[in-house]
Amino acid sequence: MSRRPEFVPINQPDRPLQSGGGGGTFDGMEPRVAVLENNVEYIKRDIGELKADVSEIRRDLGRMKDDFKSDVESVKVQLATLTERVNHLPSKGFIVSATLSSLAIVTALILFQDHLKTIFSH
Numbered sequence: 410m411s412r413r414p415e416f417v418p419i420n421q422p423d424r425p426l427q428s429g430g431g432g433g434t435f436d437g438m439e440p441r442v443a444v445l446e447n448n449v450e451y452i453k454r455d456i457g458e459l460k461a462d463v464s465e466i467r468r469d470l471g472r473m474k475d476d477f478k479s480d481v482e483s484v485k486v487q488l489a490t491l492t493e494r495v496n497h498l499p500s501k502g503f504i505v506s507a508t509l510s511s512l513a514i515v516t517a518l519i520l521f522q523d524h525l526k527t528i529f530s531h
Contacts, residue, residue, distance in 0.1 A: 499507075518525070
């Protein structure tokens with residue numbers, strides 16, 4: 410926002426305004442009204458600037474909201490893909506069973522290699 414001068418304090422009149430009868434003004438009133446009008450113009454300008462700023466903030470927040478929604482959707486898709494891939498991995502039980510089975514087969518081949526040679530040599 411642009412800098413604006415501080416509001417000019419309004420001095421109290423030397424004598425109070427008269428009421429009724431149509432003669433209720435004194436000489437210092439016109440400058441005071443001019444200061445008030447000037448201050449109101451600054452207020453109106455500042456409010457206009459604030460409205461423009463709020464509109465810009467709303468637009469920015471709208472874009473951020475759309476980007477955030479898109480990012481959340483992307484994370485959901487990536488999480489679902491990861492979950493599906495993990496579900497297709499072999500379980501710990503399968504890995505242990507396969508390892509023990511392979512170890513048993515290798516051990517049997519080593520132990521019975523002489524018998525296998527005679528069977529396959531004929």
